[in-house]
Amino acid sequence: MKGKFYGVGVGPGDPGLLTIKAKRILEAADFIAVPKTAADKESLALKIALGAIEKRNGILELLFPMSYDGNTLGDSWNTAILAVRKKLDEGSDVAFITLGDPMVFSTFIYVYKELKRQGYETEVVPGITSFCASAARAGVSLAEGSETLAIIPSAYDCSELDDIFDKFDNVVLMKISRNFARLVDKLEKHGLKENSVMVSRCGCEDERIERELGKVDPENVHYMSTIIVKKKQL
Amino acid sequence: MKGKFYGVGVGPGDPGLLTIKAKRILEAADFIAVPKTAADKESLALKIALGAIEKRNGILELLFPMSYDGNTLGDSWNTAILAVRKKLDEGSDVAFITLGDPMVFSTFIYVYKELKRQGYETEVVPGITSFCASAARAGVSLAEGSETLAIIPSAYDCSELDDIFDKFDNVVLMKISRNFARLVDKLEKHGLKENSVMVSRCGCEDERIERELGKVDPENVHYMSTIIVKKKQL
Numbered sequence: 001m002k003g004k005f006y007g008v009g010v011g012p013g014d015p016g017l018l019t020i021k022a023k024r025i026l027e028a029a030d031f032i033a034v035p036k037t038a039a040d041k042e043s044l045a046l047k048i049a050l051g052a053i054e055k056r057n058g059i060l061e062l063l064f065p066m067s068y069d070g071n072t073l074g075d076s077w078n079t080a081i082l083a084v085r086k087k088l089d090e091g092s093d094v095a096f097i098t099l100g101d102p103m104v105f106s107t108f109i110y111v112y113k114e115l116k117r118q119g120y121e122t123e124v125v126p127g128i129t130s131f132c133a134s135a136a137r138a139g140v141s142l143a144e145g146s147e148t149l150a151i152i153p154s155a156y157d158c159s160e161l162d163d164i165f166d167k168f169d170n171v172v173l174m175k176i177s178r179n180f181a182r183l184v185d186k187l188e189k190h191g192l193k194e195n196s197v198m199v200s201r202c203g204c205e206d207e208r209i210e211r212e213l214g215k216v217d218p219e220n221v222h223y224m225s226t227i228i229v230k231k232k233q234l
Numbered sequence: 235m236k237g238k239f240y241g242v243g244v245g246p247g248d249p250g251l252l253t254i255k256a257k258r259i260l261e262a263a264d265f266i267a268v269p270k271t272a273a274d275k276e277s278l279a280l281k282i283a284l285g286a287i288e289k290r291n292g293i294l295e296l297l298f299p300m301s302y303d304g305n306t307l308g309d310s311w312n313t314a315i316l317a318v319r320k321k322l323d324e325g326s327d328v329a330f331i332t333l334g335d336p337m338v339f340s341t342f343i344y345v346y347k348e349l350k351r352q353g354y355e356t357e358v359v360p361g362i363t364s365f366c367a368s369a370a371r372a373g374v375s376l377a378e379g380s381e382t383l384a385i386i387p388s389a390y391d392c393s394e395l396d397d398i399f400d401k402f403d404n405v406v407l408m409k410i411s412r413n414f415a416r417l418v419d420k421l422e423k424h425g426l427k428e429n430s431v432m433v434s435r436c437g438c439e440d441e442r443i444e445r446e447l448g449k450v451d452p453e454n455v456h457y458m459s460t461i462i463v464k465k466k467q468l
Contacts (some may be wrong), residue, residue: 016255019362023254052254065411094398103369103376104383116373123374124370126362128253135337136241136358142337146388150336150402154380160401167394168384231306 003088005115006095009127012224013044013203015051016126025125027053030092031060033084039063045097060087060094064107072117077110084111088120101127105153105174110223131172134199134226138209139142142228143170155183155227165190165229173227181218183227188214192229200225237264237322239349240329241336243361246458247278247437249285250286259359261287264326265294267318269341273297279331294321294328298341315348322354331341335361339408365406368460372443376462377404387462389417399424399463407461411458415452416438417461422448434459 006025011017013211018026020100026032026049039061050056062080067073087094098106102124116122131151135142143149147169152158155173164171165186176183176198187193198210200222213227240259245251252260258284260266270281273295284290296314301307321328332340336358350356364386369376373457377383381403389395389407398405399420410417410432421427434456444450447461 009366011253014255014335016258017253017360019251019253020257021248021250024250087265101366101370101376103366103374105377105379109375109378124373126251126366126370128360128362128365132243132335132337132360132363136335136360139356139358140337141343141347142335143339143385143387144343145339148384148387148394149396151377151383151385153377153382158380160382163401167397 001091002120003094004121004123005084005088005112006093006122007108007112007124008095008097008126009098009101010045010052010097011046011099011128011200011203012130012133013048013207014133015048017133017203018049018052019127022125022127023052025095027055028093029057029095031058031087032056033060033062033093033094033096035062035064035096035098037064037066045062045215049097051056055120060084077114079144081085081111081114084115085118088115099129100129104129113139121124130174130202130224130226131228133202136196137202137207137229138228139200140197140228140230142172155179161186162190163190169231171229173229174225175223176225177221177223180216180221184213184218187229192231195231195233196229198225198227235325236354237324237326237328238355238357239318239346240327240356241342241346241358242331243335243359244279244282244286244331244333245362245437246334246364246367246371247282247435247441248367249282249435251367252283252286253359253361254342255266255284256359256361258376259329260331261289262327263329265292265328266320267294267296267328267330269296269298269314269330269332271298271300271320279333282333284329294318311344311348315345318345318349322349332361332362338363350410364408364436364458364460365462367388367436369462371436371441372431372433372462374431374462374464389413395420396424399426405463407463409457410459410461411455411457414450414455418447418452421463426465429465429467430461430463432459432461436460
C-alpha cells in the first residue's frame with residue numbers, strides 16, 4: 001500500500017504553537033520532509049518541529065533554491081516531487097513541514113497539488129499563521145465586528161496598496177524588508193503610520209515588536225517581519 | 235498577586251487543532267472563561283477544548299446575548315469584565331476561550347482591551363482560523379506566491395464586494411448564510427462561481443464541503459460556513 005502525504009504547518013516560531021494533531025502526525029510519520037533553500041542552511045521549520053515532538057523517524061531534505069527563474073524552480077519542484085513519490089511508493093508516510101500554515105504562501109502547495117493530481121492520498125494540517133501570531137504578540141486585533149482584512153504577501157511590489165489602504169479596515173503586510181522605507185512613506189501619506197505595528201521573528205528568541213515605524217532602520221528589517229495596519233487606532 | 239488573563243483560540247472544531255500551548259494553559263488555568271449567547275446553550279468552544287485537555291479546574295460562564303443594541307452589548311461586556319476581574323483580583327488565572335483565533339472577529343477582543351487598559355497581565359495564544367482549516371479540508375490554497383488575499387467577515391453587508399472580486403486574487407467570505415443566494419449571484423456575475431468552494435462546520439462531525447454552490451439550498455446554509463473564492467481555477 002502506498003504511503004500518505006501530509007502537509008503540516010508548524011506555525012511561525014514557538015514550538016508550543018504546533019497543534020496537537022501536527023505533533024502526533026510528525027511523531028508517527030516515516031519521513032519528515034524538510035524544504036531548504038540550500039543544503040548547508042538550517043531549516044527553521046525543522047528546528048521548530050523538533051522543539052515540539054518527542055520522537056521522530058527519518059528526515060527527507062528537499063532543495064528549493066531561491067530563484068526567480070521558472071526553469072530552476074520547475075526543476076527543483078520536480079526533483080522534490082520525485083523524492084517524495086519514491087518514499088510514498090515504498091509505503092512510507094511523508095509529512096512535509098511548512099512555516100505558518102501550508103495553504104498560505106508556501107512551497108508545499110505546488111508539491112501537494114501535483115501529488116494529489118497523481119492520485120496519492122493527502123491530508124493538510126493547518127498551522128498558526130505569522131499574522132495571527134504577530135497580532136497575539138502585539139496585542140492588537142486583526143479584525144473586529146464586521147471589519148474587513150486584507151493580507152498582502154509581497155508588499156514590495158503591490159501596486160494596489162493605496163487603494164487597499166483606502167478601502168480596508170485592517171491590512172497585513174508581509175515580505176516588507178525589501179522596500180521598507182517606501183512602505184513607511186506610504187503609511188504616513190495615508191495617516192496610518194501611527195496605527196501600524198511591526199513584529200519581527202515572531203515567537204523566536206530574538207522577536208522584536210516595533211510600535212514606532214519611523215524609528216526603525218530600514219536597512220535592518222528582518223525578512224520575517226509583518227506589519228499590521230489598523231484604520232481605527234491601535 | 236493578581237491572576238493573569240489569557241485569550242486562547244481553540245480553532246474551528248477539531249480538538250486536535252488546539253495548539254500544544256493552548257492545551258497546557260487551559261489545563262493549568264484556575265478558570266476557563268466560556269462565552270455563551272444564552273445560559274442554556276451549549277458552548278461549541280468549550281466542547282472543543284474539553285475534547286483536547288486531560289484535566290481542568292473551574293469554569294466561568296459569561297453571557298453575551300446576540301444583540302444589535304449597543305446598550306445591551308455594553309451591559310453584557312461590563313458584566314463579563316467584572317466577573318473576570320473578580321477572579322483575577324482573587325489571584326486566579328483566567329483563560330478566555332474563543333473559536334478560531336482570539337484576534338479575528340471574537341468577543342474576547344473587547345474584554346481583553348479593557349482588562350489590559352486596567353493594567354492586568356495578559357497573554358494571547360493564537361488559534362487556527364476557520365479559513366485556514368477550511369482551505370486545508372477543501373485542499374485549496376488561500377494564496378500562492380505574491381497573490382493577495384481578502385478576508386470579508388460579514389459578506390452579507392459588504393458593499394465593496396464587486397470591487398474586491400475584481401482586485402483580489404483570493405477572497406474568503408464569512409457569515410454568508412444570511413444572504414447566500416445574492417452572494418452566489420454575485421460570484422456568477424464575476425465568473426467566479428466555479429472557482430468557489432464552501433466549507434460548513436469545518437472539523438466537526440457533520441462537516442460539509444460543497445464545490446457546486448449552484449446546487450446548495452440557500453435556506454439550509456449553516457451559519458458556520460466559509461466560502462473560498464479563487465481567481466485562478468481551483
